[in-house]
Amino acid sequence: MRLGRKWKCCFVLKMGERRVHELLSLHLLLNFLLLSFAAESTSMEEDMNALDSLKNLMQNLPQSWEGSDPCNGWEGISCTESRVTSIKLAGIDLNGQLSADIGSLSELRALDLSYNKNLGGPLPREIGNLKKLEELFIVGCGFTGPVPDEIGSLPELAYLSLNSNSFSGRIPASIGNLSKLQWLDLTDNQLVGPIPVSSGATSGLDMLHNTLHFHLGNNNISGAIPPELFSSNMALIHLILDSNKLTGNIPNTLGLAQNLTVVRLENNFLTGSVPQDLTRLHNVTDLIMYNNNLSGPIPNLSGMTSLQYLDMSNNDFDPSEFPSWLQNLPRLKSLIMGSTNLEGKIPAAFFSLADLQTVVLKDNKLNGSLEIGTNHSRQLQLIDLQNNHIEDFNKQYEAFRITIILVGNAACYERGSETSTLCTIQDKPPSELTRNCFPDKCSNPYQISSPNCKCAYPYVGTLSYRAPSYINITALEENLVRTFQSHHLPVDSVSLIKPPCSPFQCFKLTVQIFPSGQDHFNQTMISAMSVLLSSLSTTEAYTFILGLDNYGLESSRKSSNTRIIIGAAVGGSVSLVLFLLAGVYALCQTRRAEKAMEESNPFGNWDLNDRSSPRPQLHGAKRFSFKELNEYTNNFSQANEIGSGGYGKVYRGTLPSGQLVAIKRAQKQSNLGVLQFKAEIELLSRVHHKNLVSLLGFCFERGEQMLVYEFVPNGTLKDSISGKSGIRLDWARRLKVALGTARGLAYLHEHANPPVIHRDIKSTNILLDERLNAKVADFGLSKPMDNCEKDHVTTQVKGTMGYLDPDYYTTQQLTEKSDVYSFGVLMLELITARKPIQRGKHIVKVFRSTIDKTKNLHGLQEILDPALGLGSPLKELENFVDLAMNCVEDSGADRPTMSDVVKEIESMLKSAGLNYMPESSASNSASFEEVNNVTTSSHVCNSNESLDSSSLCNIRKIEPK
Ligand SMILES: *[C@@H]1O[C@H](CO)[C@@H](O)[C@H](O)[C@H]1NC(C)=O
Numbered sequence: 001m002r003l004g005r006k007w008k009c010c011f012v013l014k015m016g017e018r019r020v021h022e023l024l025s026l027h028l029l030l031n032f033l034l035l036s037f038a039a040e041s042t043s044m045e046e047d048m049n050a051l052d053s054l055k056n057l058m059q060n061l062p063q064s065w066e067g068s069d070p071c072n073g074w075e076g077i078s079c080t081e082s083r084v085t086s087i088k089l090a091g092i093d094l095n096g097q098l099s100a101d102i103g104s105l106s107e108l109r110a111l112d113l114s115y116n117k118n119l120g121g122p123l124p125r126e127i128g129n130l131k132k133l134e135e136l137f138i139v140g141c142g143f144t145g146p147v148p149d150e151i152g153s154l155p156e157l158a159y160l161s162l163n164s165n166s167f168s169g170r171i172p173a174s175i176g177n178l179s180k181l182q183w184l185d186l187t188d189n190q191l192v193g194p195i196p197v198s199s200g201a202t203s204g205l206d207m208l209h210n211t212l213h214f215h216l217g218n219n220n221i222s223g224a225i226p227p228e229l230f231s232s233n234m235a236l237i238h239l240i241l242d243s244n245k246l247t248g249n250i251p252n253t254l255g256l257a258q259n260l261t262v263v264r265l266e267n268n269f270l271t272g273s274v275p276q277d278l279t280r281l282h283n284v285t286d287l288i289m290y291n292n293n294l295s296g297p298i299p300n301l302s303g304m305t306s307l308q309y310l311d312m313s314n315n316d317f318d319p320s321e322f323p324s325w326l327q328n329l330p331r332l333k334s335l336i337m338g339s340t341n342l343e344g345k346i347p348a349a350f351f352s353l354a355d356l357q358t359v360v361l362k363d364n365k366l367n368g369s370l371e372i373g374t375n376h377s378r379q380l381q382l383i384d385l386q387n388n389h390i391e392d393f394n395k396q397y398e399a400f401r402i403t404i405i406l407v408g409n410a411a412c413y414e415r416g417s418e419t420s421t422l423c424t425i426q427d428k429p430p431s432e433l434t435r436n437c438f439p440d441k442c443s444n445p446y447q448i449s450s451p452n453c454k455c456a457y458p459y460v461g462t463l464s465y466r467a468p469s470y471i472n473i474t475a476l477e478e479n480l481v482r483t484f485q486s487h488h489l490p491v492d493s494v495s496l497i498k499p500p501c502s503p504f505q506c507f508k509l510t511v512q513i514f515p516s517g518q519d520h521f522n523q524t525m526i527s528a529m530s531v532l533l534s535s536l537s538t539t540e541a542y543t544f545i546l547g548l549d550n551y552g553l554e555s556s557r558k559s560s561n562t563r564i565i566i567g568a569a570v571g572g573s574v575s576l577v578l579f580l581l582a583g584v585y586a587l588c589q590t591r592r593a594e595k596a597m598e599e600s601n602p603f604g605n606w607d608l609n610d611r612s613s614p615r616p617q618l619h620g621a622k623r624f625s626f627k628e629l630n631e632y633t634n635n636f637s638q639a640n641e642i643g644s645g646g647y648g649k650v651y652r653g654t655l656p657s658g659q660l661v662a663i664k665r666a667q668k669q670s671n672l673g674v675l676q677f678k679a680e681i682e683l684l685s686r687v688h689h690k691n692l693v694s695l696l697g698f699c700f701e702r703g704e705q706m707l708v709y710e711f712v713p714n715g716t717l718k719d720s721i722s723g724k725s726g727i728r729l730d731w732a733r734r735l736k737v738a739l740g741t742a743r744g745l746a747y748l749h750e751h752a753n754p755p756v757i758h759r760d761i762k763s764t765n766i767l768l769d770e771r772l773n774a775k776v777a778d779f780g781l782s783k784p785m786d787n788c789e790k791d792h793v794t795t796q797v798k799g800t801m802g803y804l805d806p807d808y809y810t811t812q813q814l815t816e817k818s819d820v821y822s823f824g825v826l827m828l829e830l831i832t833a834r835k836p837i838q839r840g841k842h843i844v845k846v847f848r849s850t851i852d853k854t855k856n857l858h859g860l861q862e863i864l865d866p867a868l869g870l871g872s873p874l875k876e877l878e879n880f881v882d883l884a885m886n887c888v889e890d891s892g893a894d895r896p897t898m899s900d901v902v903k904e905i906e907s908m909l910k911s912a913g914l915n916y917m918p919e920s921s922a923s924n925s926a927s928f929e930e931v932n933n934v935t936t937s938s939h940v941c942n943s944n945e946s947l948d949s950s951s952l953c954n955i956r957k958i959e960p961k
Pocket residue numbers: 258259260282283
């Protein structure tokens with residue numbers, strides 16, 4: 001064919017030459033016609049060759065792609081004057097690759113291969129030869145590799161959609177040459193590197209003055225947003241850069257792009273203050289900046305008078321009152337400012353903005369009483385103020401149609417408020433397909449009843465909106481039906497369903513398109529609908545992605561015999577997945593509901609006065625009112641302050657009975673979440689042991705969190721060994737302190753149910769009572785171990801430097817052995833009176849380098865505390881050191897358990913001839929029994945630890961290093 005074409009070409013040219021010489025004017029016209037006819041037919045063949053080549057590399061092309069004239073009946077192809085000008089093959093499950101010969105279709109204006117997830121490989125460079133190409137849609141396919149630079153040599157290109165593929169590499173700077181580009185969509189790929197801007201001879205996206213859309217979200221684009229990108233003569237309306245790795249400031253030049261209507265910068269690493277120039281963007285309807293590290297003052301955006309949707313959540317803005325300018329945004333529908341350091345009262349006038357629908361201000365410090373006012377917007381649907389400091393609300397709000405959530409506010413912990421609807425989270429049922437009729441059950445279980453109650457296999461996909469303010473479900477449903485019907489597609493109805501979503505990310509809808517006059521769409525119809533959905537996406541503000549399993553796709557390609565089987569199989573797998581999802585969803589809903597119940601009323605089943613309460617969770621802990629504690633501490637007077645720390649202060653108080661108590665009052669900043677606080681109290685009230693400081697009660701009121709403990713008169717172990725408290729602790733006393741501490745810890749690890757890891761054992765957390773018995777305090781960081789499958793808790797590293805288990809620090813896997821390590825450090829501290837880290841040296845290293853077992857006292861005299869009062873060399877002290885060194889082994893598995901440690905110290909006391917009380921008679925048996933009814937089960941948790949009791953600390957050899 002190629003030979004033939006060349007020959008024809010030469011012949012015509014030669015003939016033309018001769019004729020021009022011989023017959024000048026007469027045959028000129030004929031000559032011209034001949035020439036152009038020849039050229040045309042050549043190009044037609046070239047088109048045919050390119051299509052042949054395409055067919056070679058792609059499967060599942062329409063069956064109509066047969067014969068020698070693509071302009072005659074080939075599905076998806078349009079021609080003008082016998083030349084292929086458009087190829088639209090969306091959503092037909094093409095698979096394979098795109099041939100490089102696509103570049104020979106020199107008249108091609110539109111190419112749409114969207115929604116063919118099995119079509120992939122690289123996008124050939126030859127795409128750059130399509131000099132007339134105006135539209136390139138390759139959405140939701142499997143293309144990989146870089147976007148070729150040659151994409152920048154398509155002078156006519158107006159629409160470029162390469163979203164939802166797996167393109168990698170950088171954004172080609174050459175895209176800046178596309179002077180007619182209106183639409184640039186590279187969303188949802190794996191692009192890296194910076195946003196290119198022009199410099200010197202190189203082009204960049206800043207040159208795209210006519211482009212209306214920059215959609216670059218959901219990639220790995222890094223670097224700063226270049227200030228050069230924006231200028232006052234650009235047409236840009238949508239700037240979508242969310243979910244990348246952008247850093248640096250928001251450039252103030254953004255304020256120059258006056259046509260902007262949507263600005264999405266969320267989920268990046270942007271820092272610095274928001275430039276005040278943004279307020280000049282008078283036409284912006286959606287401004288979304290959540291999940292960045294923006295700081296400084298909350299910007300005054302009073303000039304953005306078109307704003308409908310504003311989300312600034314999860315940034316580091318300076319603490320601020322509720323911005324008063326928000327009341328001047330006449331069109332505001334949704335305000336979302338969670339975790340933005342807002343404080344003070346919300347002005348009632350704000351709620352009277354006429355279009356206001358959704359207000360989410362959770363996790364702030366808003367206070368005062370909630371006033372919505374009688375003039376509030378009739379559109380209001382949701383006011384979510386979870387976890388603020390709101391103290392009061394009007395009981396009438398319970399009757400409002402608006403969902404108001406005050407869970408986690410002081411107002412919900414006043415007596416009598418717990419049951420208010422404002423103090424509970426009601427799960428909304430998931431939205432369902434709306435029908436105007438009562439659906440019959442479909443006889444085929446894989447079909448769905450349409451909005452008009454006709455059973456069918458719908459065409460299914462997902463629509464992601466570019467911005468929330470564009471979502472108008474009813475209008476889009478109607479528009480889609482109208483569009484399909486005007487293209488003679490047998491569409492009965494379209495339904496858009498909002499899946500359950502977080503307030504931040506409610507941009508997605510499930511779309512179901514139902515056939516009319518038949519129960520499924522055939523391939524041609526599906527392709528046509530896909531092409532329409534693809535092209536509509538540029539005018540309606542959405543991105544469409546085809547659902548994974550569409551019945552029609554499979555069935556239409558197979559013979560009618562297999563159709564039913566395949567249909568059933570595909571439908572079956574869809575409905576199996578749906579069924580599983582539904583199950584998981586239902587389970588989550590139940591869990592969520594339970595959790596919500598608990599969150600809303602954390603102290604509901606704690607009321608000790610309520611005798612009907614089936615299972616009191618508190619063992620003797622009392623709920624105190626703020627007024628009572630205020631009285632007991634003499635208005636929290638400074639004279640009663642006995643300690644302070646990052647968490648807040650500790651006060652001494654005197655109960656009316658004369659009993660002394662220690663009251664730990666959390667600073668408001670360090671307040672635990674409600675559930676955490678509740679968990680803490682439940683935990684503390686359950687552990688009763690004479691070597692643990694016991695909890696007497698708590699106060700949770702007016703945003704205060706206080707814990708009331710027994711008062712332990714002789715202060716901290718640290719104050720005693722440092723000599724600060726004036727108590728002299730000799731060797732015998734120190735051994736007893738070690739024993740008491742070890743018993744307390746062994747109890748927490750092995751007898752508490754659930755077992756508890758202390759996480760912060762240190763000398764300031766060991767208190768001494770009047771008889772110098774050790775009492776372990778401060779379970780502030782304790783974590784119960786939840787279930788038997790887990791023998792560790794993965795968590796953020798907490799604890800105190802010097803005592804921190806290196807194993808835990810590196811793996812972040814917390815086990816009881818982390819407490820054993822801290823306890824080992826404490827033992828070394830006990831005999832040296834040295835801080836764990838002193839002059840930059842860690843006590844464990846000091847011991848490892850000093851121990852010499854050939855010498856008396858392992859050669860440690862130099863570093864032992866003289867106050868130990870040791871006379872002659874003591875075997876027990878050597879054993880004590882060996883035990884301590886065993887406890888600080890690098891690997892948790894090499895360390896003993898706390899009950900091993902207890903046994904060892906007991907035997908040291910015995911062999912030193914010091915009297916000690918065995919655990920059994922020492923413990924408070926009454927409370928012990930009450931709490932330990934399930935002790936055996938907690939042992940099961942540790943049964944995989946095969947540390948038999950013979951591997952005691954001092955049996956192991958410690959080699960000096
Ligand atoms: C803002 O929108 C209005 C009305 O929608 C329009 O007339 C005006 O030209 C727009 N302004 C800019 C700067 O785009």
